[in-house]
Amino acid sequence: MKLLPRIEAEGGADWLARAATQSLIDEARLSPKPGLVDSRGNGAHHDLTLELMERSAHSLTPTFQALAQQSWLRPVDVALRQTIGRLGREGEQQMMAATGGVNTHRGAIWALGLLVSAVAMLGGSGSAEAITATAAKLAQLPDEAAPKVFSKGLRATHRYRVPGAREEAQQAFPHIMRLALPQLQQSRQRGGSETAARLDALMAIMTSLSDTCVLSRSGLDGLETMHEGARNVLRAGGVGHPHGWQALADLDRKMLALNASPGGAADLLAATLFLDRLTTPNLAN
Numbered sequence: 636m637k638l639l640p641r642i643e644a645e646g647g648a649d650w651l652a653r654a655a656t657q658s659l660i661d662e663a664r665l666s667p668k669p670g671l672v673d674s675r676g677n678g679a680h681h682d683l684t685l686e687l688m689e690r691s692a693h694s695l696t697p698t699f700q701a702l703a704q705q706s707w708l709r710p711v712d713v714a715l716r717q718t719i720g721r722l723g724r725e726g727e728q729q730m731m732a733a734t735g736g737v738n739t740h741r742g743a744i745w746a747l748g749l750l751v752s753a754v755a756m757l758g759g760s761g762s763a764e765a766i767t768a769t770a771a772k773l774a775q776l777p778d779e780a781a782p783k784v785f786s787k788g789l790r791a792t793h794r795y796r797v798p799g800a801r802e803e804a805q806q807a808f809p810h811i812m813r814l815a816l817p818q819l820q821q822s823r824q825r826g827g828s829e830t831a832a833r834l835d836a837l838m839a840i841m842t843s844l845s846d847t848c849v850l851s852r853s854g855l856d857g858l859e860t861m862h863e864g865a866r867n868v869l870r871a872g873g874v875g876h877p878h879g880w881q882a883l884a885d886l887d888r889k890m891l892a893l894n895a896s897p898g899g900a901a902d903l904l905a906a907t908l909f910l911d912r913l914t915t916p917n918l919a920n
């Protein structure tokens with residue numbers, strides 16, 4: 636894994652925040668994504684639009700900036716965990732204010748927020764491994780001030796006995812490190828388009844994530860359809876191959892018929908693009 640270029644402390648927080656927002660916008664615009672909001676339309680979501688997703692992404696820039704500033708060269712401890720927990724919840728409120736009460740990016744604030752903090756804790760330099768390991772340490776610490784709400788995601792993890800957004804972070808983002816980033820690089824090396832490589836990275840996440848968005852909306856049927864369909868795309872040579880493209884279209888149809896949308900996989904793709912962006916900083920401008 637490439638080393639990050641040194642990001643100077645001054646301006647570093649601003650740069651990280653813009654990179655995080657841009658990663659959310661890149662994820663939202665990427666098309667065609669099964670079930671999700673993209674440049675074509677709303678996917679399986681009746682309350683979301685691309686315009687709303689982009690407005691939401693921009694509303695989060697000050698949150699990412701504050702997370703980076705407060706975390707700059709700080710050690711992992713409960714005090715920092717509580718600070719970022721508070722900033723993350725304030726970010727959720729910013730998002731809700733910007734979208735008129737629609738949840739566009741809750742999971743993304745969690746994943747990207749932890750990663751932005753982790754890069755800042757490392758002073759703006761570090762490998763993707765070091766960044767995700769640092770984020771995991773933060774996610775493992777208790778946040779006493781967190782309200783005890785039994786969210787939809789939490790309910791799904793209990794009902795189906797699967798890991799969710801919390802566990803993905805606590806385990807240092809295995810779906811990003813073991814699946815999405817290697818797939819992104821492999822598909823780029825194959826020489827296809829950047830869009831195809833990013834869609835392949837999304838497929839890699841979708842082959843195995845226990846996505847609580849999918850589980851809440853369409854149960855185990857939806858989850859199995861997602862796993863199987865994403866495997867078919869990659870087995871057929873990826874999105875850049877005509878058979879892979881066909882398999883993606885089939886998966887899109889099936890997900891829509893089930894009202895299934897892989898929102899958790901989309902969040903992790905945005906986080907993947909963020910980590911990728913750190914190694915090619917000219918993309919963030």
Ligand SMILES: CC(C)(COP(=O)(O)OP(=O)(O)OC[C@H]1O[C@@H](n2cnc3c(N)ncnc32)[C@H](O)[C@@H]1O)[C@@H](O)C(=O)NCCC(=O)NCCS
Nearest residue numbers: 720723742745748786788789799800803845846847898899
């Ligand atoms: C941990 C979070 C995501 C809450 O998760 P919870 O499981 O309770 O479910 P909720 O339904 O609210 O949201 C889950 C979201 O995570 C995403 N997701 C779903 N499944 C997965 C998965 N397996 N892996 C990763 N992300 C997933 C989806 O987008 C989903 O919408 C978060 O909202 C939270 O607790 N934030 C507190 C603020 C905080 O501490 N922030 C610190 C970092 S900024």
Ligand SMILES: Nc1ncnc2c1ncn2[C@@H]1O[C@H](COP(=O)(O)OP(=O)(O)OP(=O)(O)O)[C@@H](O)[C@H]1O
Nearest residue numbers: 663671672738739740741742743848898899901902
């Ligand atoms: N491009 C995208 N399209 C749709 N969802 C996305 C996209 N990118 C990320 N997501 C994630 O999907 C989640 C939205 O899923 P969902 O609509 O199931 O959430 P909800 O608000 O909890 O549920 P509901 O709308 O059923 O009340 C968001 O939290 C967001 O993180």
